[in-house]
Amino acid sequence: MKVPEVNLKTALEQGLTEDEYQRILELLGRVPTFTELGIFALMWSEHCSYKSSRALLKQFPTTGERVIQGPGENAGVVDIGDGLAVVFKIESHNHPSFIEPYQGAATGVGGILRDVFTMGARPIASLDSLRFGSFDHPKTRWLVEGVVAGIGDYGNCVGVPTVGGEIYFHPSYNGNILVNAFTLGIAPKNRIFLGRAKGVGNPVIYVGSKTGRDGIHGAGLLASAEFDETSEEKRPTVQVGDPFMEKLLLEACLELMQTGYLVGIQDMGAAGLSSSSFEMAGRGGAGIVMELSRVPCREPGMTPYELMLSESQERMLLIANKGAEEKVRRIFEKWDLEAVVIGEVTDDGMVTVLNDGNVAAKLPAKPLSISAPFYHRPMRKPGYLKDIAQFEPASVPIPSDMNQVLKSLLSSPNIASKEWVYRQYDYTVRDNTVLIPGSDAAVIRIKGTTKALGLTVDGNSRYCYLHPLRGAMLVAAEAARNLSCCGATPLALTDCLNFGNPEKPEIMWQFDQCIKGMSQACRVLGIPVVSGNVSFYNETFGSPIFPTPTVGMVGLIDDCRKHCDQWFKEEKDIILLLGDTRDELGGSEYLSVVHKLERGDPPALDLSLEKGVQETCREMIGRGMARSAHDCSEGGLAVALAECCFHPRRSFGASVELKSSSIREDALLFGESQSRILVSVPRQRMKQTERLLDKSSIPWAAIGSVGGEALRVVYGGEVLLDYPIRELHHLWSKALERLLFSKEDE
Amino acid sequence: MKFGVVVFPGSNCDHDTYYVLKEVYKLDVDYIWHKQTTLSSYDCIILPGGFSYGDYLRSGAIARFSPVMQAVINFAHQGRLVLGICNGFQVLMEAGLLPGAMLRNKTLKFICQDVHIRVEDKQTPFTTLCREGEVLRLPIAHKDGNYFADAKMMKELKKNHQIIFRYCTPEGTLTEEANLNGSLDYVAGICNRERNVLGLMPHPERYAESILGNEDGKRIFDSIITYLSKEK
Amino acid sequence: MKAKVFVTFKEGVLDPQGKTIKNAIVSLGYEGVEDVRQGKYFEMTLDTLPKEKAENLIKEIAEKILANPIIEQFQYHIE
Amino acid sequence: MKAKVFVTFKEGVLDPQGKTIKNAIVSLGYEGVEDVRQGKYFEMTLDTLPKEKAENLIKEIAEKILANPIIEQFQYHIE
């Protein structure tokens, strides 16, 4: 086969810039081979090198008492006591999922699972954060069905429960959906494995699926460019997932990790053999020499270029102790897997790729991995913000029928029940799920301890579009609040930053603002960022998505029995509202659904109040005063109240009376003032609860009680809401399915 | 009293089942690798849920050729207890130890949800402690749980009282709505004619501790344990 | 040598997947499709064998592994 | 009128099911099977249409509904 000549033109075709090509020539002092050029193009792609984001990500707080491993490895690691650590990360698979929703989403789950078990942790829970276009868009339904089935089928088959997530619909995702997958694993804290090559002469071993031609220029390059007409041609780069193979790989790797044979390990994610070998050598300050003719291939005649760039799934590269080769091989054989020695560790800092003994590539490890180039891209505040800030609440008419407003909010896709999604996920396998999807956060117990973890993933791209800095603060605060509502103290977070094209200064500005906002919230709330992922170029035909930073957050509950969910449980319990309601409408779901407006500033956030409300809520749960706790988020107080009434096995009514104030009725019911939590308390615990609340210095009020057949809200003596709860429950439960499938029924 | 939990490549409820027997019940239990061919030291073999061989081709179709399955068949023919849960049930049908086959759920989708099942017959080692008509709440998690048998098989099943569990409402009524996967005649679990082999789609091992919200699964394990201890 | 095996549901076994596809076809406005049944299709590459041997092999594999006789039937041909 | 459509993964795309079935066949001791690829098979009953029209219909349905051209290819014939 004729190998293409290497010159500036071929470099540009591979996605490198002219500057980058010059840099390569200087670095090597020669023209790279075609294979080398391919490796550069991939390793220096946005997806692999974080070249636009690296400098800015440094703003995150990443350390803390419990942090064992912060960003930079396959996943973050946090100490949870009892000799155990949790390992977690979130990752995007946006572009492949738009092209082939089922396989794209499935392989996204596969990738994040490998990131976690690579570090020696058994995955015990996953979450998913999804964004789709509007329901009018002809592709939306196909995409939703494919993505949800893909996530479900993969995770279900491997046997890792998907215990929660989020899903939102907005036209800015019409041409570019978001699929972010989160996985958490658990490991002995003194046995974490890193992706490092160490020990001259140690064998480099390839395990898992054979390498095929699939995915060449896949995730790496797909995720490093906008969509346009040529995306069609890039299509065959989507891979098919093999969850059965993943399960075998998972079990075999975990078995190997119990022995002393393993030195370092890394999954072959995006950029496959290239990224795993260069990153392990780079991080370990070592070199690697490997022989491609030993790599197990699925197809005959694969070139070095193809072997180094293939993104075939379900593969790992590992470094074992010299002499343990046979023992390693036998462990994999037990699981019907191949383990092939393809090279060894050297000390020259180079990755040397041989093909039948001939050098196909010989490149320094560090400049292609940990010290790849990065940019300070220009930033500019987007013009749209000026216009959007011009928001006069007085110009918005106050609806006369609030029952009707509540009904339309409860049956709007962003607020409606997500059961249609999560019932396709096995959320109870592994026997740990204490609190199933449907509440603010999921709770899973840790076997062998008294502890449990709270897990949530959150994002609000409208807030981030209207005010990136505050929006990102709100996202981090809401995630923490969701954990507090289930009784968990936030430990650490992982983030997935989904943005448009970073070469546009407006996008970079949004990006920087979001990082600043999230960092600020994290500092005040004391929650370090331990891992994350950046996904740029989420644009189609030049139109970017709303800036969408999503946060996966993990919290700890010391006594598993002291967890809480959002549902009312007993008639006559007192309903308390912690926090303050302000006259705020900007950025709300209500404005968008009812008035078709996406403007104004998102709600204000007072981080110290937020902290106080959350601490108080956790204390009430810990001391057994709270029978339920639920925060007010999209849809405000009225929607939150309704959700408290929708117990999965029976509905409760609620009757609420609010003192008259200057707040307009719609803002009172549907405004999204932050730092508010609804708590239900047994009557006989009220005295004790009052004492606790009065000591806490946070604003609070007893606003009503559980009971009756309706949701009823009285404001200053006037009945604003009064509607049968069963009907509301029915509307809310069935809305998503109805929206997805209505066309067929007609 | 000794239990064995079979591990096929791709089983993923093996750990859960083992955990319940070992940690909740403090019983003697082993994992049994799918290549093992002797089972003589066990009193009850459990084929757990999961996706043996990825459920590629058909659920349970490839696992049924594992070396251990011949041993399970012999074990069953000796009258000893075999319990198949979810994927384990599918393997037992593929292996011919239980009649029938599973079609895709009527929704065509994976369903993870609590269901209610009615105990139809207490004359099995797996339901000795249950009352007939008792309703259990247990989770299902499967894509292929739509039970099918041809008319002749169905007639046999009924004649021999082999239908042990049926999907029902919380009150115990058989309705199409409660029959989420569309099973023929609401079938959720059946036994063989000799009544020592039982398969069911819901997961009793997932509801065997109060911290997980429900202990109805214990009704089945308690029955097995009582039966085995009487037998000794 | 190539063998093709088609596995379909037996008459009398409901095929909800086929029905759903049929509905999708209709709802997209296509006319003229009365019924759809979905099955499985296997393409097998064989070593060169005498035709009869190959047939026996394929028949056995199909009966034993590829189809479940309770719900499925199969056809094959060898090229 | 009947149409048969076969959908298979494109060359070069991993077929995990086929691979697993192949391994099962080998481990059961059958010799002579080199490769298995699994696909989908659709049997469609059509109203009687002119052959060409039927072909166009089937082609369009296969492209749009039955197969995802990114990873799958299809063949059909009409009887």
Ligand SMILES: Nc1ncnc2c1ncn2[C@@H]1O[C@H](COP(=O)(O)OP(=O)(O)O)[C@@H](O)[C@H]1O
């Ligand atoms: N894509 C999804 N996957 C799994 N669970 C989901 C998904 N979307 C929503 N859920 C579940 O539905 C419930 C409500 O979600 P959401 O409205 O986002 O909650 P909150 O406003 O408290 O963040 C949560 O328990 C969540 O875990």
Ligand SMILES: [Mg+2]
């Ligand atoms: Mg919430």
